[in-house]
Amino acid sequence: MHSIAIIGSGPSGCFLAEILALKLPGVSIDLYERLPHPFGLAISGVAPDHPHTRKVTEQLQRTVDRDEVNLMCNTQVGLHISYEVLKARYDRVIFAVGAEQDRHLGISGEELSNVYGSGAFTRWYNSHPDAQSLHPSLGKKVGIIGNGNVALDIARMLAKTAQEHQQSDLTPHVREALANHSIEEVHIFGRRGPTDASFTLPELTELGHLANARVKVSPDAFAGIDTTQLPISQQKVIQQLQSFADLSFATSNKIQIQFHFYATPESIQGEQRIEGLTIKDTRTGHTDRIQLDSLITAIGYQTPLIEGVPYDDTKKRFAHTDSLIEPGVYCVGWCQRGPQGVIPTNRSEAMGLARKIIKELES
Ligand SMILES: Cc1cc2nc3c(=O)[nH]c(=O)nc-3n(C[C@H](O)[C@H](O)[C@H](O)COP(=O)(O)OP(=O)(O)OC[C@H]3O[C@@H](n4cnc5c(N)ncnc54)[C@H](O)[C@@H]3O)c2cc1C
Numbered sequence: 001m002h003s004i005a006i007i008g009s010g011p012s013g014c015f016l017a018e019i020l021a022l023k024l025p026g027v028s029i030d031l032y033e034r035l036p037h038p039f040g041l042a043i044s045g046v047a048p049d050h051p052h053t054r055k056v057t058e059q060l061q062r063t064v065d066r067d068e069v070n071l072m073c074n075t076q077v078g079l080h081i082s083y084e085v086l087k088a089r090y091d092r093v094i095f096a097v098g099a100e101q102d103r104h105l106g107i108s109g110e111e112l113s114n115v116y117g118s119g120a121f122t123r124w125y126n127s128h129p130d131a132q133s134l135h136p137s138l139g140k141k142v143g144i145i146g147n148g149n150v151a152l153d154i155a156r157m158l159a160k161t162a163q164e165h166q167q168s169d170l171t172p173h174v175r176e177a178l179a180n181h182s183i184e185e186v187h188i189f190g191r192r193g194p195t196d197a198s199f200t201l202p203e204l205t206e207l208g209h210l211a212n213a214r215v216k217v218s219p220d221a222f223a224g225i226d227t228t229q230l231p232i233s234q235q236k237v238i239q240q241l242q243s244f245a246d247l248s249f250a251t252s253n254k255i256q257i258q259f260h261f262y263a264t265p266e267s268i269q270g271e272q273r274i275e276g277l278t279i280k281d282t283r284t285g286h287t288d289r290i291q292l293d294s295l296i297t298a299i300g301y302q303t304p305l306i307e308g309v310p311y312d313d314t315k316k317r318f319a320h321t322d323s324l325i326e327p328g329v330y331c332v333g334w335c336q337r338g339p340q341g342v343i344p345t346n347r348s349e350a351m352g353l354a355r356k357i358i359k360e361l362e363s
Helices: 011-023 056-064 083-089 118-125 149-159 172-180 201-208 232-246 343-362
Strands: 002-007 027-032 069-072 092-095 115-117 141-145 185-189 213-217 255-260 263-270 274-281 287-291 294-297 324-326 329-331
Touching: 002 011, 002 083, 011 027, 011 056, 011 343, 056 069, 083 092, 092 343, 115 118, 118 149, 118 172, 118 294, 141 149, 141 287, 149 185, 149 201, 149 255, 201 213, 201 232, 213 232, 274 294, 329 343
Parallel strands: 002 027, 002 092, 027 069, 092 329, 115 294, 141 185, 141 294, 185 255, 213 255
Antiparallel strands: 263 274, 274 287, 324 329
16 A cells, blocks of 8 residues: 655646556545645636636546545645655655745835735635635726736736626626726736747637727837747737737727737836836837736746745745655646646646656555
C-alpha cells in the first residue's frame, strides 16, 4: 500500500490523483483542500459565462469520487496540518496549490481604494469564499492592466448585458451588481505591442460580438508590424485587432472597450480612491493621464508561502528541480511552473510527474 498526499484539488491536483489512482495498484490518496469545495480555478477562475470550459469539473468530480481518493476539504496545509507532519505521514507529498496571490505592479497609488487585483476580482464574480467582503465599486471608467485572457474575461464580464448573462453561472448578488453598474468605458492597457499580447483569438473575437460594447484600437498600434513573420495564430489575433481599428467609431450609448498598446503604467493618482492612471508610451516616452474610477490589475499571480516548503523568491513559486522539491516531495501545476497555461496543460504535466512517482514507488 502506497500513501500519497496531494495538496490542492484544482485541475493539476485532481489530474494527478486520477492518473495515480488508475496506474498505481493499492494506492491511497489524501487530497487536501483549504476551501469548502474542490476544483480550484476550474470554478473560481474560469469565467462564469463559459460553461463549456467549466464542464471539466464533471471529470474532476469522477476523480474525487474514486475509492482510492479521500478528499479533505476545509483543511489548509500550513495552518491545520504542517508540512513536517505530512512528510512524516506519507510516502510521497505533492503540492498542487496553484498561485493564488495577485502580483503587484509596484507603482505609487496601488493601495488606493477601487484598485483590485484580478485574482480578487474574478473570485468576486465567481462568489469564491475569500471574496465575500469585496464589494467592488467600478464607476463609469474602468481600467484593466494586462494583455492576457484574464483581462479580456473581465472586460467581457463587465460589458455583457443582463440578457447576455442569462446563462452565466452567477449568484444573485453578482448578477444584480453586473446588471446595475454604470460603466461607460473599459480601458485595457498593455506595456508592449499587439504582437506581444498573450490573449487568444476566440476570447478576442468574442468581444466584437457583444450586444452593448464597441471595441476600439488605435490604427497607429500596428505601425512597423510585419505580420508575415509571425506564427499563424498570432497573425489572426493581429487581423482581429486591425478589424476593430478599421471600425468607424460613431458616438453611441454602447460601452467602449479601448485597447492601449505600448502603455506602461507609471503611477496611480487619487486621494482615497483612484482618479487617474499615468501611462508612458514605451515607443516615444510620452506620458499621458487617463481618468479612471477603478482599476483592475491582471498582471499575474504568485504562489503563497507555506512554512517549511522551499520557495523561489525570484519566480514566486516553490523552489524545485524538474518538479522535485526535496526527496519524496514534488510540485505540479501553477505552483510548479508559475501561472501560465490552460487547464489541459496541467493534465500533461501531471501525467509526466505521475510516471516518475510510479517508477520510484514500484522500483
Ligand atoms: C481568472 C482565470 C481564468 C481562467 N480561465 C481559464 C479558461 O477559461 N480555460 C482554461 O483552460 N484555463 C483557464 N485558466 C487557467 C486554469 O484555471 C489553470 O491552468 C489551472 O486552474 C491551474 O490549476 P492548479 O491546480 O495548478 O491551480 P488551482 O486551480 O489554483 O488549484 C489550487 C487549489 O489548491 C488549493 N489550495 C491552495 N493553498 C492550499 C493549502 N495551503 N492547503 C490546501 N489547499 C490549498 C486552492 O484552494 C485550489 O483549490 C484561468 C485562470 C484564471 C486565473
